[in-house]
Amino acid sequence: MKKSTQTDLIVRSSERLSDSAVLVSMQACDPVPDVRPGQFLQLLLPSCKGAYLRRPYSIHDFDSETGTVSLLVQMVGTGSRAVAELKAGDVVNALMPLGNGFDLESQPGNSLLVAGGVGMAPMYLLGKELKAMNRNFTFLFGARGEKQLLRLEAFRSLAPVAISTQDGSVGETGLVTDNSILAKGGFDSIFCCGPTPMMKAVAKYASQNNLPCQVSLEHHMACGMGACLCCVEDTVEGHVCVCKEGPVFDIKKLKWQI
Amino acid sequence: MADLKTKIGSLELKNPVLTASGTFGYGLEYQDYMDISKLGGIIVKGTTLAPRQGNPYPRMAEVHMGMLNAVGLQNKGVDYFVNNIYPKIKDIDTNMIVNVSGSSIPDYVETAARIDGLDRIPAIELNISCPNVKQGGMAFGVNPASAAQVVDAVRKAYSKTLIVKLSPNVTDIAEIARAVEGAGADSVSLINTMLGMAINAETRRPVLSTVTGGMSGPAVKPVALRMVWQTAKAVKIPVIGLGGIQCATDAIEFLLAGASAVEIGTANFVDPAISEKVAVGIGEWLDRHGCKSVAEIVGALEC
Numbered sequence: 095m096k097k098s099t100q101t102d103l104i105v106r107s108s109e110r111l112s113d114s115a116v117l118v119s120m121q122a123c124d125p126v127p128d129v130r131p132g133q134f135l136q137l138l139l140p141s142c143k144g145a146y147l148r149r150p151y152s153i154h155d156f157d158s159e160t161g162t163v164s165l166l167v168q169m170v171g172t173g174s175r176a177v178a179e180l181k182a183g184d185v186v187n188a189l190m191p192l193g194n195g196f197d198l199e200s201q202p203g204n205s206l207l208v209a210g211g212v213g214m215a216p217m218y219l220l221g222k223e224l225k226a227m228n229r230n231f232t233f234l235f236g237a238r239g240e241k242q243l244l245r246l247e248a249f250r251s252l253a254p255v256a257i258s259t260q261d262g263s264v265g266e267t268g269l270v271t272d273n274s275i276l277a278k279g280g281f282d283s284i285f286c287c288g289p290t291p292m293m294k295a296v297a298k299y300a301s302q303n304n305l306p307c308q309v310s311l312e313h314h315m316a317c318g319m320g321a322c323l324c325c326v327e328d329t330v331e332g333h334v335c336v337c338k339e340g341p342v343f344d345i346k347k348l349k350w351q352i
Numbered sequence: 353m354a355d356l357k358t359k360i361g362s363l364e365l366k367n368p369v370l371t372a373s374g375t376f377g378y379g380l381e382y383q384d385y386m387d388i389s390k391l392g393g394i395i396v397k398g399t400t401l402a403p404r405q406g407n408p409y410p411r412m413a414e415v416h417m418g419m420l421n422a423v424g425l426q427n428k429g430v431d432y433f434v435n436n437i438y439p440k441i442k443d444i445d446t447n448m449i450v451n452v453s454g455s456s457i458p459d460y461v462e463t464a465a466r467i468d469g470l471d472r473i474p475a476i477e478l479n480i481s482c483p484n485v486k487q488g489g490m491a492f493g494v495n496p497a498s499a500a501q502v503v504d505a506v507r508k509a510y511s512k513t514l515i516v517k518l519s520p521n522v523t524d525i526a527e528i529a530r531a532v533e534g535a536g537a538d539s540v541s542l543i544n545t546m547l548g549m550a551i552n553a554e555t556r557r558p559v560l561s562t563v564t565g566g567m568s569g570p571a572v573k574p575v576a577l578r579m580v581w582q583t584a585k586a587v588k589i590p591v592i593g594l595g596g597i598q599c600a601t602d603a604i605e606f607l608l609a610g611a612s613a614v615e616i617g618t619a620n621f622v623d624p625a626i627s628e629k630v631a632v633g634i635g636e637w638l639d640r641h642g643c644k645s646v647a648e649i650v651g652a653l654e655c
Contacts, residue, residue, distance in 0.1 A: 096384045097384055098384045098385075099384065099385070100385050100623075100624060100625060138622065138623075141417075144416075145414070146414055146415075146416070146417050146418060146419070146569060146570075146622070147414050147419060147621055147622065148621065148622065187623075189385070189624065313409065313410075314410060314412055314413075314414075315412075316412050316419060316421070316618075316621045317375075317381075317620070317621040317624075318621075319377075319381050319382070319624070320377060320381050321375060321376055321377035321381045321382070321620070321621075322374065322375060322412070322421070322423070322621060323374075323397075323406065323411075323423045323426050324411050324412035324421060324423060325409070325412070326406070326409050326411065326426070327409065328408070328409070332405050333405050333406055333409075333426055
């Protein structure tokens with residue numbers, strides 16, 4: 095049984111969500127194996143745009159009936175700018191799904207889904223899955239300001255959303271770790287994705303409060319399937335590939351100084 | 353249909369396409385995307401006597417039409433290979449070749465000797481050209497005398513097909529090739545990666561943790577072709593060509609330059625099924641040109 099496949103994706107729509115973020119919806123031409131929340135795909139972009147290697151993007155949403163996959167992408171470099179230029183009808187090639195994804199079974203109970211910036215990307219599919227399992231959960235999003243918060247209505251349709259912004263334009267002022275929802279507590283586990291300093295702060299909160307916590311890492315990758323050994327993270331088991339053993343790690347496995 | 357079979361010493365390949373060490377894992381990683389038994393052979397990840405953690409992250413930088421890597425031979429050591437990986441790959445219906453690396457001659461010899469005992473490994477590729485390790489590696493491969501010394505020692509301990517992978521980071525690669533031929537190599541493969549570096553101008557820092565790394569990908573192909581052409585003229589043993597091969601036409605160019613087989617490396621990351629496509633495409637090219645076998649075009653460059 096295949097775990098991953100190579101397929102062309104036809105771009106169905108592309109929506110600018112902000113100055114720097116885009117939501118792209120694409121349909122797979124071939125059957126795609128089961129996608130778990132937290133998995134990613136490797137997208138091959140036209141080489142004339144300057145990207146030679148594939149680029150890894152979190153799977154934001156996936157509909158197995160229609161083979162429709164959505165990506166929430168922040169424009170930061172050559173690859174993501176090429177993604178933002180995709181138009182309906184364009185065809186790109188993908189390897190998908192890749193990586194381990196979040197382990198929902200090992201973190202039962204009431205969960206807090208914490209994301210910063212474009213770390214919101216994998217949280218939508220995770221929320222959908224948790225809702226389908228009838229589990230209790232809450233989103234906690236952090237951003238510089240209102241403009242960096244993406245698709246809030248879609249997230250609110252799944253679960254309550256708590257917000258922290260650094261400029262105070264929406265929600266509470268400060269970082270996610272300052273949010274009053276953490277002080278209130280009541281959560282049994284945390285799933286987290288965002289910039290590394292934010293994830294480390296959340297991991298620190300989790301370990302201080304004895305909460306199981308999984309974080310999704312973002313490293314530069316070449317192959318995406320554990321062959322090139324470029325995207326390693328140092329763990330208690332030594333260097334392991336973020337693309338294959340991750341991108342989601344239990345914080346107990348990481349050697350973060352927190 | 354042209355005959356795609358080719359030979360590397362006494363090693364028979366069903367077609368001239370191998371996958372390059374470090375770009376294809378142990379082959380198993382690619383099984384979701386292609387039938388790996390359709391290849392002439394698979395050269396698995398560089399294996400050393402003791403386990404190695406490799407270099408710190410970041411170890412990879414994309415460059416124009418290529419990449420730099422500084423993995424540093426991360427692997428779990430030869431005993432782990434023998435006990436845990438060999439049983440999983442031994443029944444794959446193609447030539448499973450182990451890339452052997454080391455930081456001293458006794459290391460190379462001991463690693464090769466342990467692999468010599470594995471029935472289903474018909475060849476090793478001796479890596480005397482890794483630019484990403486502090487000791488050994490490329491140091492052996494940039495000097496004809498030290499290259500001959502390590503090959504001579506391994507030859508005495510290894511009974512099957514011995515391929516030696518050469519570094520392009522030398523003044524005269526043909527001279528190194530002649531030296532390892534004289535020491536008993538059955539074949540040479542070239543080129544390993546070219547030493548390069550990448551800088552982030554914004555941070556004023558190197559991109560790689562090791563500052564320098566090995567460059568591969570289509571950007572190095574002209575250099576690789578030139579070196580294969582020079583080497584094939586200089587030695588009698590078969591040459592395996594690699595460096596930036598992306599398609600069947602690229603592979604044909606290497607065969608014309610004098611290579612008896614080719615390795616596909618970095619292109620596996622762009623299209624995980626590319627090696628099988630290259631093998632099919634070589635057959636189509638031979639048919640289109642009325643050639644009956646691969647041997648007809650090896651070194652058939654007209655100039």
